[in-house]
Amino acid sequence: QKEVEQNSGPLSVPEGAIASLNCTYSDRVSQSFFWYRQYSGKSPELIMSIYSNGDKEDGRFTAQLNKASQYVSLLIRDSQPSDSATYLCAVDNFNKFYFGSGTKLNVKP
């Protein structure tokens, strides 16, 4: 069983819509969760971190964490074509990050 699971996509949304990206993880002791954005051919860049249950908002991005369900999500409001990228979910387990394989998002103009 993979540590971190993501739907590979592609997820296609029209410009201005809300994109919803999901991630599940297997280890209940995980405490820290991160979302990275990776453009094709580039390295991942950190979007958000979340550590406690509930929602955390930063601009157009909202991360949601439900530890009981072992579920993390990222909502992107007012999606723009520049948001088209692969989004990686990462889970910190005692200093070791485990990454999902990523969800490819396409935002259509």
Next chain:
Amino acid sequence: DGGITQSPKYLFRKEGQNVTLSCEQNLNHDAMYWYRQDPGQGLRLIYYSQIVNDFQKGDIAEGYSVSREKKESFPLTVTSAQKNPTAFYLCASSEAGTAYEQYFGPGTRLTVT
């Protein structure tokens, strides 16, 4: 500017040769990491170091070696024992301890033929 540098951006080698990838950071981070990414896949941890002169194997350390003689530097050697070395290699750093965010360098794309 604070950040992480990796060099070179592209590297080509013949099979059977060892190759060393450079990673330098000026963020004053204690922890550094090496990952490998294959097409369409997530990142897999090769080695990590929480402090100078100490490092631990990640999930796919076979065929790789590292050193951590300085806080700012964490070079990775891909040896001839690595069966499938062609990949995108990413270096990251963070504060030491749990829950700290990792920041990535631009990566080195290694092609071995």
